[in-house]
Amino acid sequence: MDRATPEQRQRALTKSRVLELVEQAVDQAAKGTKTKAVQTFLSQFNRGVVDFEAYQVLGPISSRITLLRWREAYEAKGLPGLLDTRGRPRGSATVSQDLKAFIWSCLQANPRIKAAHIYRLLPAKFGRRQFPSEATIRALVARLKDEHRETLEMLHQPSQHKRHYQPSLGRADAGLERPNQRWELDSTRADILARSRHKVIEIVARGGKRYTLIAIIDVFSRRAVALLEEKGGGYNINLALIKAVRRLGLPEEAIMDLGKDYRSNAVQSFCVALGIRTPLIPGHSPELKPHVERFFDTLQSQLLSLLPGYTANKVDTRQEIILPKYSREELQHEIDLWLDAYERREHDQTGQAPLERGNPEGWTRQTVPEEQLRLLLNPPVERSVRQLVIHHNGGRYWHPEIMYLEASSKVLVADDPDDAGLVHVFDQQRRFLFQAEDLERAGLTPERIAEERRAFRRARQLRRREAEETAKALNLAALNRKALRMEIAAAPPVKEAPIEEVDLPEIKAAVEAKAGLSRPRALPTAGERVGGLEFLLEDRREECLEHPSPDPIDPELADDPLPRPAFFDSLSHRARWTMKRIANGLSHTPDDLAALAEFQKTLEYRGIPQQHWEWYAHQLTMDD
Numbered sequence: 001m002d003r004a005t006p007e008q009r010q011r012a013l014t015k016s017r018v019l020e021l022v023e024q025a026v027d028q029a030a031k032g033t034k035t036k037a038v039q040t041f042l043s044q045f046n047r048g049v050v051d052f053e054a055y056q057v058l059g060p061i062s063s064r065i066t067l068l069r070w071r072e073a074y075e076a077k078g079l080p081g082l083l084d085t086r087g088r089p090r091g092s093a094t095v096s097q098d099l100k101a102f103i104w105s106c107l108q109a110n111p112r113i114k115a116a117h118i119y120r121l122l123p124a125k126f127g128r129r130q131f132p133s134e135a136t137i138r139a140l141v142a143r144l145k146d147e148h149r150e151t152l153e154m155l156h157q158p159s160q161h162k163r164h165y166q167p168s169l170g171r172a173d174a175g176l177e178r179p180n181q182r183w184e185l186d187s188t189r190a191d192i193l194a195r196s197r198h199k200v201i202e203i204v205a206r207g208g209k210r211y212t213l214i215a216i217i218d219v220f221s222r223r224a225v226a227l228l229e230e231k232g233g234g235y236n237i238n239l240a241l242i243k244a245v246r247r248l249g250l251p252e253e254a255i256m257d258l259g260k261d262y263r264s265n266a267v268q269s270f271c272v273a274l275g276i277r278t279p280l281i282p283g284h285s286p287e288l289k290p291h292v293e294r295f296f297d298t299l300q301s302q303l304l305s306l307l308p309g310y311t312a313n314k315v316d317t318r319q320e321i322i323l324p325k326y327s328r329e330e331l332q333h334e335i336d337l338w339l340d341a342y343e344r345r346e347h348d349q350t351g352q353a354p355l356e357r358g359n360p361e362g363w364t365r366q367t368v369p370e371e372q373l374r375l376l377l378n379p380p381v382e383r384s385v386r387q388l389v390i391h392h393n394g395g396r397y398w399h400p401e402i403m404y405l406e407a408s409s410k411v412l413v414a415d416d417p418d419d420a421g422l423v424h425v426f427d428q429q430r431r432f433l434f435q436a437e438d439l440e441r442a443g444l445t446p447e448r449i450a451e452e453r454r455a456f457r458r459a460r461q462l463r464r465r466e467a468e469e470t471a472k473a474l475n476l477a478a479l480n481r482k483a484l485r486m487e488i489a490a491a492p493p494v495k496e497a498p499i500e501e502v503d504l505p506e507i508k509a510a511v512e513a514k515a516g517l518s519r520p521r522a523l524p525t526a527g528e529r530v531g532g533l534e535f536l537l538e539d540r541r542e543e544c545l546e547h548p549s550p551d552p553i554d555p556e557l558a559d560d561p562l563p564r565p566a567f568f569d570s571l572s573h574r575a576r577w578t579m580k581r582i583a584n585g586l587s588h589t590p591d592d593l594a595a596l597a598e599f600q601k602t603l604e605y606r607g608i609p610q611q612h613w614e615w616y617a618h619q620l621t622m623d624d
Contacts, residue, residue, distance in 0.1 A: 018045070019067070047150065107144055107152065111145070179223075179248070179249070180250060183217065187214045211228050211328055212232045216254075224343070226335050232261045235266060241270060242373045245274070249367050254278050270379070302342075309324040382410055385402055385406075386407075390413060390436055392423055397436035399435065401434045412426040422438075572599060580617050583617035
């Protein structure tokens, strides 16, 4: 102990104090719960609850084995046995305080940042200086994340931090004395894939579709209702409320979060009409509706995880291949069947089955007829009476009593959920007046109208696609040329008048002078056909140089099969002539060979295969 540093002595004394606290916790534990008491002590110590000063000195204790090792060392050597002789913590040997502070600030800003990325940021932050190795930074980042897990979770995952660290004080259902005194509502994406349905044709895809699960639970009895819909929204939440009111009765209060779906005009109007209180709760407060949160977990573990298509809520526990088997309606049937069994099962907290607890003796369940509840699905909107009709959602609704209303008077109009040709009209005090009809929409449901609109759009897109394909297949330009030729051919012959050409004296002289000039023939600039092969040539106007022919090599040779022309019109002409003379063993001059060598460097020569030139050279004519 004499040679130990002050820091080592402080850590040893702190370890001995922790061992005393552990002994006290074990002595107070009941028989058979001592191991659990040690685990509880470790959990509370690592959160700084038991002894915060000791936690600051030692940091978190990894496991029960560490405590056992401390106790054995203390019993064998006393306080010196608790001295930490391993040196500094790994990863902190050469890291200065300013680097530690910067790394911790990076983790606070983004807990998912990689140690390698932090290492690359160090020169940008501190300039050119000596830094610890990347392995040292990586070890320090891992240690900071482990030591400050609660702080990082509090900053970036407040809901999860509440579940893990917020102390549970009392019961959330305390003070409730009867069924339907308080409901809890929530929505989530169901962790299961279902088949997509389009009209009567089911589209079975490899990925399927995850539907929205809307759950309502009565806190007192734990009776629940669940509805699986394609998406959330006020309309579908109201459908779930209708199902719950018919099954459980009218609630006094409903706890729901601050999401836009639950605070929508549709849901709030529905609750106001039924006299249901909806108190505001703070955001990110799952602890204020714990029963419905727990219901989702129970439904998932006891039902959804057993069905084909289950996706799990974590990637590491998800199957690689998930094939949906059930449609949404089939999944809803499975959920309803499970709920019927669930509410007949004894609840571990209440000690009663939810169905039994939800129907106490002497209690009457109040509900509302379903047809009246369905009229509350869509909140009424204000409309004006104009020209003895009510214009609403593209329709014109009429009733004989409209003529008794004042011109441009304001009324409240509520859609009928089953008939798009019918609306329910109320005055400003929400007193019912009459039902107006649109005869063009009579008998059509809103869903049918929406489906007809979608079908019309699909048919229009199909017609447009077919028309575009037909237009592409029709070559109007070629057809027009054919029609013009047919028109010309079908026209009767016309005898044309005789033609008399009139000369322009000044222009005629210029034309005659041009005709007297000796000029090379014009060269092609696009394509030229040689021996049946077509290729592109560069503009060879600069090649149009005069190549005067020298005197004949052998004037006496009158039967020369390939005589020298009086004039070569281009370099290509002279080179091709020379090529044929060489191939057929005829005489030529050094200037001819120089012209051939120059021609072999041009694009015209290099663009044609060599075997073609060999074949061409053996032809005794100069026809191209």
